[in-house]
Structure formats: C-alpha cells, structure tokens
Amino acid sequence: MLKNELKLSELPGDDDSGLTCRTYVIKDEGHTLGNALKCIINRYEDVQFCGYTVPHPAESKIHFRIQTEETPALEILKRGLNDLKRVCEHTMDLYETKVKEFNKT
Template identity: 45%
Template sequence: SHSSTFCFNGEDHTLGNSLRFLLNKDPRVVFCGYSVPHPSENKVNVRVQTTGAPAKEVFKDALLDMVAICEHVSTTMDSAVERFKANEQRPE
C-alpha cells in the first residue's frame, strides 16, 4: 500500500518529529505527519503517503537513515570527547 500509519508505543515528539523530517525529504513521499493522541500517553502515530512506492519500504528507509545519523552523531561525539581529554592533559 502507498499509504500507511505506523504506531509507536513508548515514544514521543522526539521520534515523531525526527521521522517526519526525514520522510518529508524523501521524493517518494507525498505526505507525512505525526500525532501524539494524548499528552499523557507515550504514543506516536506517523502517517505516510507515497507517490506509489510501498509506504512500508519508504518508512524502513527513513528508519535506516535515522540509525545512520545517530551512529554518526555518536562517533563524532566520542571523537570530540577524546580530543578534549587529550588536550586537557597537556601542560600549559
């Protein structure tokens, strides 16, 4: 199907908005939005409509992109911490 809603329990705006951002950058996506049904519920619904590609495939690609971004941020942060520690130990 080229239109699907994906539900995530235990999640909030952080995941919803990040996925919305990545999905809206994909040229196969016609519409993408997310909602949190109720503020006291940790639940996010992400709606995706595509130009014809399977929504599940497009959504999976966005999740893989998010994993790659998180890995890059983690690696970059680890490198920065190591450089900071190395510079901190130098006598002035």
C-alpha cells in the first residue's frame, strides 16, 4: 500500500440517510477483522444493523455497513475499533501471563 493511500474510505450513495447509515471500505482486511468488529458493534444498543462483505476473493478489502438510530456511524465504527483493540490487548496480556506461569513449572 502506498504511504499516502487511505486504508479507510466511505462508499458514496448514503447521503439521504444522514450520518447514521454508512458503508465503509477497509483495505487490506478480510474476515478476521470484519467478523470480530461486527460481533462487537452488533452489541451496541443504538445499532440497528452491522455487517460486512468481501466483495471479491481476489480483492483485499471489506465493505463494512453500519446503520444506527441516532449516533453517527463513524462514531460507532471508531468505538468498535477501540473496543476490539482493548479485547486484543486483554487477550495478549492473559496469554503472556499464562505462558510465564507455565514456564515456571
């Protein structure tokens, strides 16, 4: 990926629905990020729909759709990414702790 190329962009066509219904294109990602992020975001109360697709197996990108009651979709996406980051950090901390415990025995 080029240095100035954005990893996240927004698909056009959602202008009539305000900021609560958006589809984002996330480059160089697939099912691993898409499914984990979808599972986290779908738990938020304000979210009506959250899902993703891989438009074509030969393309390294996902289309990530968020529909909410009132909260802007971009806010929900940022919150979801931050929550997923915290889950991953917690998982790594637990893993490293257990490995250290195992190696002591």
